[in-house]
Amino acid sequence: MSVRVLVVDDHPMYREGLVTAIAAMPGVEVIGDAADGAEAVQKTLELTPDVVVMDLHMPQLNGIDATRRIVADRPGTAVLVLTMLDGDDSVFAAMRAGARGYLLKGADRAQILRSIEAVAQGEVVFSSGIASRVLAFFAAGPGAAAVVPFPELTDREREILDLVARGLTNTEIAQRLFLSPKTVRNHVSNVFTKLQVAGRAEAVAQARDAGLGAPRATPSADLRRDPAG
Structure with missing residues (x-):
């Protein structure tokens, strides 16, 4: 067969x-x-x-x-x-x-x-x-460190990229992280430069390929897919 x-x-x-x-x-x-x-x-x-x-x-x-x-x-x-x-x-x-x-x-x-x-x-x-x-x-065994996506990014940049991949705007990210919109714009610009992408859509594609942009784990969350994606 x-x-x-x-x-x-x-x-x-x-x-x-x-x-x-x-x-x-x-x-x-x-x-x-x-x-x-x-x-x-x-x-x-x-x-x-x-x-x-x-x-x-x-x-x-x-x-x-x-x-x-x-x-x-x-x-x-x-x-x-x-x-x-x-x-x-x-x-x-x-x-x-x-x-x-x-x-x-x-x-x-x-x-x-x-x-x-x-x-x-x-x-x-x-x-x-x-x-x-x-x-x-x-x-390396169960004690090995987890694979961190995009190691060239700082923790804050990776956090912001995750939110970008979840569909949030710079303004929404600023509100969520209690940052100024200008600070978020600077972080997003740095992320684009480090990932060598031309814009938001390409950054989102790379982020989701790497597993970012998924919904936060909660007892009632559907972990299969972020509705915003």
Whole structure:
């Protein structure tokens, strides 16, 4: 029986090439494709694939949030991330969201096929360079320090980036943190410079890929998704 695959990527030419490549693999059937995370969630519910091959940096709904929704709605569907993002922030955010595999774009067809088959059978797979980092993290034991997203940012800058990713304006952030609007603007500008982004939308995309922008944990909170995102 063939493994049923949904391909998700926002770049049309890359997505079409990936669909063609995966469709030619033995034992695999491509049942659909999607151009963003929201469409991926919808088509997963409609088509019930065995595996979703998921990009991360996408419009509408990024791959991290899409993965979280898919895993919550269809636990039997495995998500295999295929992305250019190789930072620890993205890797651990994807795994926390429920992805079973993480490959970098540039993986050859044989590696993609092996990974699709593995996650479909409930295994977890990583690109070789990423696997060594993940193993090192867990080998450090439960006492190891948690991975901090964007270590180049100060604690205050990271806090403000988290609020930006949750959809708050500079004025709302200033009110919440008891800071002046000018101070918040300065922090936001510093964040943009350090992340090398052109504006708010790109900063939000990077932040959410790294797991920021989620609602605060409370006993009654729905931890799957921030309604403002």
